[in-house]
Amino acid sequence: MQTVKMVVTGPFSAGKTEFIRSVSEIDVVSTERKISNVQEKSVKEATTVAMDFGRITVDDDLVLYLFGTPGQRRFDFMWEILSEGMLGFVVMVDSTRPETFREARSILETFRAYAPTPYVVAANKQDVNDAWEVDDMRHALRLDSKVKLVPCIATDRDSVKTILLELLYSILNEMENGEK
Amino acid sequence: MALRGNLRDFTITQLLNLINLACKTGTLVVDGPNETAKVAFREGKLAYAQIGNEDGGLASILHRAKRLSTGQYKSIRQGAPHISDKELGLLLINAGYLSQEDILTNLQQHFTDIVQRLFTWVEGFFHFDNDILPPNDRISVHLDLENLIIEGARQLREWEQLQDEIPSLDMALKFTDRPGTNMRNVALSVEEWRVVSYINPRNTMRQISSATKMNDLEIRRIVYGLLQAGLVEVIRQEGTTLPTPSVRVFPSDNKQEQKSLVNRLINRIRSL
Secondary structure (H helix, E strand, C coil): CEEEEEEEECCCCCCHHHHHHHHCCCCCEEEEEECCCHHHHCCCCEEEEEEEEEEEEEECCEEEEEEECCCCHHHCHHHHHHHCCCCEEEEEEECCCHHHHHHHHHHHHHHHHHCCCCEEEEEECCCCCCCCCHHHHHHHCCCCCCCCEEECCCCCHHHHHHHHHHHHHHHHHHHHHHHC | CCEEEECCCCCHHHHHHHHHHCCCCEEEEEECCCCEEEEEEECCEEEEEEECCCCCCHHHHHHHCCCCCHHHHHHHHHHCCCCCHHHHHHHHHHCCCCCHHHHHHHHHHHHHHHHHHHCCCCCCEEEEECCCCCCCCCCCCCECCHHHHHHHHHHHHHHHHHHHHCCCCCCEEEECCCCCCCHHHCCCCHHHHHHHCCCCCCCEHHHHHHHCCCCHHHHHHHHHHHHHCCCEEEECCCCCCCCCCCCCCCCCCCHHHHHHHHHHHHHHHHHC
């Protein structure tokens, strides 16, 4: 059996666990713990402390694993371990919380430093009224026009499929460019 | 008990506070990431500071502050290589080149700059030696620490923010592709122009800071301004080889098999 993996990263409460949950064929193996920090607790009740783990069986011979990283900086020792051998990665950004954009940018740069693999930035929670527009987010996140910034609703399977496909197209594109 | 420890546990701000409140006399030695600093105090006041291999002599300080011309500096170094700072100070005052106030102001500024650089050090070991005082041939000052501590704390906050924005100086810079922008119409300071003149995908920010003789804080501050103005972007240095993942990404090294694998993944995701 061959296995490949992709990593889903992003700041605290960006929607990484929901993203994996939407497409994984197994119940996501999650390492969520109740939040003790009062400020973080106002955003959500539990957070990932080690990793989330989802699986998509491609065929008899190939399995894709999806790893979600913990969003809080104090667990960032896990990031490098999880990034080893990844095909590519998705950076989830909560479009309704501009105060996390700087952290998202920093996480993106950290992962780019770990491995020069393709990536996609997912502008999550686009179904929420006060979500930032994708173009505005591109400026705020200081993303080059070549970087894929794709609207996303992590709880919607089709939306998650679009993000994963965009990442796979980028991987394929890079392989083809590498051959030229 | 000896005052010694790690900057991770006891910051420069806390150390200066302690020295100030306890009116301590002696020399604080800090082994930082790349160099060692020695800062002397008399009864809780800053007396003298020296960092790394920097020439901390009066002639050199006045030359860097442009109070002595290169010609004057060279003639002092060649004509009187062993003259003490105190002797040189008297000579300059008697010759009417500089006043005592000029000399003290420049020394205070130099020592203050060194202490402010220390505020950005978060790694390293320190110890305070009660018995060591500034060398006898050097001129010492008598500077209150309160303002330095306040300015240092402010600088530390700024430093932390800038480090979040620009985590590594080993990245390069390039001008953003904005055809409508004419750099000549942008109002930049002299320092910013100095940095701009070195912007090239082959130069890391560390190389630029070295070429422009700026410290980490100064280069970060200028790059941050240029980034915010949308004039430049941070990129990986041209010509550097990217790190190779230590673990295999694909089960096979064959390019065709790898492409086939990605296509299988695409088909599977589409069918979900």
